[in-house]
Amino acid sequence: MISWCALALCVSVVLASNITVEQRILNLEEEYTLVVTPSIEFILQFVPNEDQAEFPSRLWVRSVGGDTSRPLLLTARTKTGATTWQLPYQSGSMLMSELERTLCWDGSPTDAVGAPSECEGAGSQRGFTLHLASACAAPLTVTLRAAPARDWLLGFQARTTVTATQTGPAVNYYDFIPGQNSVRLIVESEDEVCATISVQRYTCPLAETIEDIDLTTLRMTVMRSGAVQLSRSLYPMGFYVVSLVRPDDAACSGEPAPEDDWLLEAALWAHTDRPSPPATLRQKTFTLTVRASLSRAQYMVGAGVTVAVFLLFYAGFAALVLAQRWPACARLTAPRAVLADAHKSESGALSEGVSVTGVTAETGVTSVTGVTSVTGVTSDAGTPVRTARRRRGSDATFDSSDASDTDSEEESPAVTNDTITNNMIANPTASSSAANPTTSPGTPGNHGAASPPDRANGAVTEGDAIERSTVQEETSRPFGLPARLHVAALARRGRRVLRARSDRYLHTLYTVAVFYALPVLQFVAAFQVMLNISGSLDMCYYNFLCAHPAGGLSDFNHVFSNLGYLLLGALFMLQLQRRKRNRKRAPRHEEYGIPAHYGLLSSLGAAMMVVALLSASYHVCPNSLNFQFDTAFMYVLAVLCMVKIYQSRHPDINARAHATFGVLAVFIALVVWGVLGGGPLFWSVFTVLHVFTFLLLSLRIYYVGQFRLEKSSLAVAARGLRARPLYTPRLVMLLIANAANWGFAIYGLLTHAGDIATHLLNVLLCNTLLYIVFYVLMKLLHGERIRWYSWCFLAAAAACWVPALYFFTSGSTDWSATPARSRHRNHECRVLQFYDSHDLWHMLSAAALYFTFNVMLTWDDGLSAVKRTEIAVF
Numbered sequence: 001m002i003s004w005c006a007l008a009l010c011v012s013v014v015l016a017s018n019i020t021v022e023q024r025i026l027n028l029e030e031e032y033t034l035v036v037t038p039s040i041e042f043i044l045q046f047v048p049n050e051d052q053a054e055f056p057s058r059l060w061v062r063s064v065g066g067d068t069s070r071p072l073l074l075t076a077r078t079k080t081g082a083t084t085w086q087l088p089y090q091s092g093s094m095l096m097s098e099l100e101r102t103l104c105w106d107g108s109p110t111d112a113v114g115a116p117s118e119c120e121g122a123g124s125q126r127g128f129t130l131h132l133a134s135a136c137a138a139p140l141t142v143t144l145r146a147a148p149a150r151d152w153l154l155g156f157q158a159r160t161t162v163t164a165t166q167t168g169p170a171v172n173y174y175d176f177i178p179g180q181n182s183v184r185l186i187v188e189s190e191d192e193v194c195a196t197i198s199v200q201r202y203t204c205p206l207a208e209t210i211e212d213i214d215l216t217t218l219r220m221t222v223m224r225s226g227a228v229q230l231s232r233s234l235y236p237m238g239f240y241v242v243s244l245v246r247p248d249d250a251a252c253s254g255e256p257a258p259e260d261d262w263l264l265e266a267a268l269w270a271h272t273d274r275p276s277p278p279a280t281l282r283q284k285t286f287t288l289t290v291r292a293s294l295s296r297a298q299y300m301v302g303a304g305v306t307v308a309v310f311l312l313f314y315a316g317f318a319a320l321v322l323a324q325r326w327p328a329c330a331r332l333t334a335p336r337a338v339l340a341d342a343h344k345s346e347s348g349a350l351s352e353g354v355s356v357t358g359v360t361a362e363t364g365v366t367s368v369t370g371v372t373s374v375t376g377v378t379s380d381a382g383t384p385v386r387t388a389r390r391r392r393g394s395d396a397t398f399d400s401s402d403a404s405d406t407d408s409e410e411e412s413p414a415v416t417n418d419t420i421t422n423n424m425i426a427n428p429t430a431s432s433s434a435a436n437p438t439t440s441p442g443t444p445g446n447h448g449a450a451s452p453p454d455r456a457n458g459a460v461t462e463g464d465a466i467e468r469s470t471v472q473e474e475t476s477r478p479f480g481l482p483a484r485l486h487v488a489a490l491a492r493r494g495r496r497v498l499r500a501r502s503d504r505y506l507h508t509l510y511t512v513a514v515f516y517a518l519p520v521l522q523f524v525a526a527f528q529v530m531l532n533i534s535g536s537l538d539m540c541y542y543n544f545l546c547a548h549p550a551g552g553l554s555d556f557n558h559v560f561s562n563l564g565y566l567l568l569g570a571l572f573m574l575q576l577q578r579r580k581r582n583r584k585r586a587p588r589h590e591e592y593g594i595p596a597h598y599g600l601l602s603s604l605g606a607a608m609m610v611v612a613l614l615s616a617s618y619h620v621c622p623n624s625l626n627f628q629f630d631t632a633f634m635y636v637l638a639v640l641c642m643v644k645i646y647q648s649r650h651p652d653i654n655a656r657a658h659a660t661f662g663v664l665a666v667f668i669a670l671v672v673w674g675v676l677g678g679g680p681l682f683w684s685v686f687t688v689l690h691v692f693t694f695l696l697l698s699l700r701i702y703y704v705g706q707f708r709l710e711k712s713s714l715a716v717a718a719r720g721l722r723a724r725p726l727y728t729p730r731l732v733m734l735l736i737a738n739a740a741n742w743g744f745a746i747y748g749l750l751t752h753a754g755d756i757a758t759h760l761l762n763v764l765l766c767n768t769l770l771y772i773v774f775y776v777l778m779k780l781l782h783g784e785r786i787r788w789y790s791w792c793f794l795a796a797a798a799a800c801w802v803p804a805l806y807f808f809t810s811g812s813t814d815w816s817a818t819p820a821r822s823r824h825r826n827h828e829c830r831v832l833q834f835y836d837s838h839d840l841w842h843m844l845s846a847a848a849l850y851f852t853f854n855v856m857l858t859w860d861d862g863l864s865a866v867k868r869t870e871i872a873v874f
Contacts, residue, residue: 028052031145034132036072042132046146053126055148056105060168062098062143063087070136078128080104080204091166092247098281100168102149103128104204154241154290156183164195164243165283169208174290175238185241186289186545187226193284194252194820196244197222199230202237213244220537220544221820223252227544228537229293245284252820294548294833302548302834303560306843310567313850317571321578333789336865338592485704485727485873491595491651502599502647504657505640509603512661513610513633520617520629527621528552538819540621543812546829546836557829558619561839562612564846569608572853576602579857591868594860595651600644604853607636608846615842624815628671631757635667637849638764644856645771646701649873653704667760674756686756687749690763694741698734702727704873729781729874733774740766755816769801772852776859778874785862793854800848807841 023043026032029052034042046057063072071086081104088097134140154160154174164170176183187197199218200207207213220226230239250256294302323329482489493501531539531554542555550556580598611633618630639660647654670689674682699707699717707713725731744763748756776794779786814822829836835843863871 026146028057029145029147031143034142034144036132036134036140036142038135038137041134042130044130044132044144045127046130047127048148052148055150056152056171057103057128057146058100058149058171059103059130060098060100060145060147061085061087064097064141065138066097066134066136066140068095070134072132072134072136072140072142075131076101076103076128077131078104078204079126083205094247096167098167100165101208102152102169102171102206104206105173154288156180156290157292158289160288161285162243162288163283163285164245165281166245166247167281169242169244170286171206171208172241172243172288173202173238174241176232176235180232180292182229182231182293184227184229184291184293186291187222187243188287188289189222189224189284191284192223192249192252193282194246194249195222195284195286196220196246196251197226197286198240198242198244199228199235200240200242201235202239206240206242208242208244210244210246213242214536216535217242218535218537220823221246221252221818222823223820225545225823225826227547227826229547229549231549241288243284243286243288245282247282252818254818254821298833299548299550299556302557302832305832306561306563309843310564310846313568313571313847317575336862338589338865339586486869487594487649487651487871487873488591488868490649490653490704490873491868493652495590495595498595498597498651499599501654501656502597504599505603505643505660506599506606508657508661509606509610509636513606516632517610517613517617520614520626523626524617524620524629527623527626528554531621539623541623541813541815541819541822543826543836543838544823545826546812546834546839548834553620555619557834557836557839558622558842559616561835561842562616562619562846564843565608565612565615565849568846568850569605569612572608572850573602573605575854575857576605588864592866593864593868594648594871597644597647597651600640600647601853601857604637604640604644604856607633607640608849608853611637622813622815624675627675627757627815628668631671631761632668634761635664635764636661638761638768639664641768641852641856642771645775648775648856648860649871650704671757671760678752678756680752682756683749683752687745690741690745690748694738698738702730702734727874729778733770733778733874736774737767737770740770755814772855775874778872779859782872782874784860784871786859787861790855790858790861793851793858797848797851797855800844800851804841804844804848807837807844810837812836812838 019039019041021041021043023045025045025047028046028048032044036042048057059076061074066072066088068086068088068090071088073084073086075082075084083101083103085099085101087099088095089099090096128146130144130146132142149171151160151162152172154172156174156177160172162170162172174183174185185199189195196210196213197220198207198213200216207217213219218228220228246252320333324333527540531537537544540554543558546557547555548557553559576598583596614629614633618626622630643655643660670686674686696709703717703720707717720726741763744759744766748759776786812825812827814825827836831840
């Protein structure tokens with residue numbers, strides 16, 4: 001634009017042979033009116049007095065007449081350079097005929113004072129020269145005024161009030177105090193007029209237009225508040241703060257500015273003039289404050305206290321391990337379990353790790369668990385029936401799959417796994433007794449083959465009548481389910497099989513984490529580089545009032561506060577390794593207690609460590625494009641917690657690892673769709689999927705994995721729901737969970753929340769907490785004993801979850817809004833002048849997760865000496 005204006009001026013000089021140039025010496029703080037024509041130009045010299053020379057000059061000019069093709073050209077020349085403007089000029093959709101600019105100061109900051117330059121003359125004086133010229137044939141009336149900018153200096157720890165307009169940006173300057181390495185600039189305003197705050201080096205010329213500011217300077221859009229930390233290394237001679245009011249609020253509100261259809265009016269009403277400026281220009285009042293930034297010692301205190309707090313967990317764990325060597329303490333924490341050695345004499349099969357159940361071909365049921373698979377099916381005559389071996393079907397579901405952790409061969413095509421599972425659930429007592437040869441009826445060599453004498457003679461005894469009525473009652477229930485379920489009926493798989501299934505969660509999680517985290521690290525590193533190069537602070541959604549840079553990070557504290565996830569996740573995995581080692585030294589009897597699932601528990605600790613990495617990566621430059629990095633493994637944690645709770649009482653019919661992570665992949669895809677293209681269509685689809693999926697899952701849980709999305713299963717489930725509830729506590733829990741999920745679905749559908757990632761996280765967290773509360777209540781209702789240390793973990797988890805959720809919902813940023821509106825939620829640091837509410841969420845939620853995992857690890861320790869046939873399923 002400047003070069004075009006200079007070219008137009010040269011052309012006008014060449015074409016006009018009779019140009020008169022008037023030179024005048026004018027005073028500052030006085031207003032002058034001039035008439036400029038193509039034949040009359042002015043060279044005006046403004047000379048300040050001693051008092052005025054201590055400040056830079058601020059020039060105000062207004063013109064009447066002219067247009068953008070033949071403008072009034074103004075060229076201001078100082079000792080440090082020249083700048084050219086034109087009147088009128090375009091500002092948004094308006095044509096402005098007024099401007100106000102601050103000229104570069106001839107004085108030197110403290111750091112720039114040195115030996116005098118050879119270009120300095122004895123007669124040099126401060127001031128500037130203004131050249132006015134016009135190519136418009138009509139005379140232009142120009143009103144101008146120059147005045148010293150006495151309010152341009154910013155004091156340290158002092159509030160400075162400045163006012164900027166659409167045509168006149170406010171310019172202020174701060175010079176670092178000796179020994180000061182960095183400061184924080186705080187911007188506050190009472191109105192919501194959109195503005196841009198630009199921080200510039202001490203150079204000339206100043207960037208005072210939106211076009212120049214958006215290309216070359218450190219900048220941010222502001223409505224009510226803003227902040228940035230500035231270091232002396234980047235601004236060695238101090239810095240300028242330029243406050244510029246934007247022509248509309250589109251950049252701050254995210255809503256496009258309405259366009260004036262002046263072209264249509266010109267066509268209809270013959271109005272050829274462009275929109276004129278409003279009677280009152282947009283203006284905004286700011287309060288600028290320069291405060292001290294944190295010192296190196298404060299950084300060390302903030303980081304050191306955090307490390308010390310989390311290392312206390314390690315110290316507490318070590319102290320408890322050492323305390324168990326003290327007999328009095330050992331009696332309080334020692335497990336009351338039935339060891340495997342105590343029952344070796346009961347059955348030779350148990351000592352071999354084999355459990356065999358043989359039944360007659362009349363019932364057609366066989367159950368085999370253990371290291372070695374043995375299946376015996378006998379005919380009515382007692383002769384064994386050979387069965388063919390088959391491969392596991394690819395369509396086997398998670399509750400009707402094989403009894404192996406590999407694709408090994410199965411037994412008997414005539415007696416399917418579904419039949420086995422259903423009959424074990426329907427008659428757990430018979431299955432349990434058959435597993436022990438010493439308690440099975442008949443001879444040891446042929447379990448169940450012998451018949452009572454009365455039955456052999458054809459007599460019908462009272463026991464036969466009772467048995468037949470029991471069978472009829474069970475077959476009349478939906479899917480043949482018994483009135484009361486016990487863990488023994490759902491824990492028929494061998495220890496090796498359950499361990500392999502559980503370990504798959506950990507191996508799958510490691511694989512997913514590696515392939516997910518590596519691109520994340522590259523992506524956020526590129527964001528940090530782009531932020532440093534472009535200078536746009538709107539790219540990253542920081543809490544600028546509590547963002548402390550360190551090294552190459554612009555927000556070190558929000559990255560560092562994720563350390564708790566890493567340390568406590570590693571500590572939990574260390575606890576699991578110790579417990580596994582103790583179990584290996586003293587193996588438990590397989591018919592007592594809840595089956596252990598250390599692989600799934602280990603995946604919780606590993607997922608917590610991955611959360612630390614991904615959350616830290618997200619906070620390098622948080623925005624809407626990478627928010628899923630922060631929440632992805634939080635979804636994993638919530639889902640794995642629910643799977644672990646369900647697996648405790650349903651070991652054989654639990655979800656497989658690949659199915660669980662497949663569902664999580666769908667969650668991530670939905671979040672990406674919602675963030676990038678959310679709207680009525682997305683929320684309609686999401687609500688239908690949410691409600692339908694949870695209803696299907698509820699039927700699956702209520703009928704203990706026997707429900708299928710088939711016509712026959714739907715008919716059986718409908719008849720069962722119309723009758724008296726089979727499992728009342730389970731039904732009550734599912735009704736409450738469905739009510740909560742329906743509430744979330746309706747809320748999302750009505751509000752179309754822009755933050756779909758947080759909405760989904762709230763849904764999963766709510767369901768997880770509901771399931772934990774339900775599990776504890778059901779244990780108490782069934783008279784199960786919870787050890788005292790589990791109560792301590794539960795109390796500690798609750799004490800951490802309540803404030804953690806409060807700080808999470810309060811928030812300090814909002815990436816679903818514009819950067820300017822997100823800054824409304826920025827707040828000062830709350831702890832150690834280093835951490836804000838989101839940092840506290842990181843630390844408290846890490847502790848809450850750690851205690852919650854310990855609750856799930858220990859809340860069934862009181863059942864270690866209880867037979868599985870006596871442990872209820874809920």
